[in-house]
Amino acid sequence: MMDLAEFAIKQRLFVLFFSVIVDVTSYFELGKLEDPTFTVKSAVVVTLYPGASAKQNEQQVTDKIETKLQEMGSMWKLCSLSRPGSSMIFIDLKESTNF
Structure with missing residues (x-):
């Protein structure tokens, strides 16, 4: 019975061909977004209360x-x-969180 390493050594051309086919197929299945979209889920609320102290404002x-x-x-x-x-x-x- 032939093990995997022995098969790969004896059938180099087949292994190389199979590797190239798998690599080319994988390349074309990759996502191609240059700038993927993402959502920033942060916000800042700014309030103005002129004349109020920090304690009153809080x-x-x-x-x-x-x-x-x-x-x-x-x-x-x-x-x-x-x-x-x-x-x-x-x-x-x-x-x-979804929007």
Whole structure:
């Protein structure tokens, strides 16, 4: 009985031909997108509240928006920054989220 290595050595031309056919077929089945599409699942909410202190801005604006955003089942990460007169809320959605 002939093992695979012995067969490959004795039938070099057949193995080479088979390898070339498989390689060429595989090449034509590859995806050809130069720039594949992907969706960025992040957002920033910026609010302005002129004249408010950072504490007022956090209590009256940022906390309320964060509470509503946390009700979303698709949220992965939430981070916020409250400053005098403005706030920023950074939201990242789960990869499994579909639009």
